[in-house]
Amino acid sequence: MRRALKFYNENKALEDPTTKKKIHAYLDMLLNGEHIILDVDHWLMFLRLIASSPEKETFWKEHKQVARAHWEQLKTKVHSPEELLSRLENCNFFRSTKNAPNDFTLVLVSEVSKDFIRIFLEEYFAAMGVKSEIKENLTKLRVTVK
Numbered sequence: 001m002r003r004a005l006k007f008y009n010e011n012k013a014l015e016d017p018t019t020k021k022k023i024h025a026y027l028d029m030l031l032n033g034e035h036i037i038l039d040v041d042h043w044l045m046f047l048r049l050i051a052s053s054p055e056k057e058t059f060w061k062e063h064k065q066v067a068r069a070h071w072e073q074l075k076t077k078v079h080s081p082e083e084l085l086s087r088l089e090n091c092n093f094f095r096s097t098k099n100a101p102n103d104f105t106l107v108l109v110s111e112v113s114k115d116f117i118r119i120f121l122e123e124y125f126a127a128m129g130v131k132s133e134i135k136e137n138l139t140k141l142r143v144t145v146k
Contacts, residue, residue, distance in 0.1 A: 025090040028077070040092070040109055047112045060119065067123035081130055081145045084121075093117055094141070102145040111139050 029035040050059050078084050085104055089096045094106040118134050125132045131146040
């Protein structure tokens with residue numbers, strides 16, 4: 001009985017719908033082997049390296065292609081801009097605040113990631129047929145879906 005109570009206490013967070021949704025998102029992304037877990041410092045280091053690379057234009061061109069390919073792959077799972085933002089938030093690209101039904105503020109991990117996220121969203125939304133406006137601040141993106 002003690003072990004059962006201890007197990008319940010340690011895992012009662014799984015009853016929370018938000019936690020359940022995150023766990024399912026992580027399982028969806030990680031179990032099929034198409035995503036990796038990467039330390040934020042490594043992520044930012046790679047983005048800084050790209051910024052100084054003579055091949056950066058090639059990278060950004062391919063990044064746009066990958067964003068559109070993601071839409072093609074996820075169109076049966078991600079049905080709205082808000083669902084996409086939620087999925088990317090689960091990846092720790094940013095923290096999202098919903099200001100209004102079609103207005104979001106994304107607080108980025110670093111300003112270094114701003115172009116990566118903005119371009120990804122622009123391309124994904126375009127492939128999705130969604131019009132949006134993305135305004136930049138130092139470490140935030142303001143996304144308005146029209």
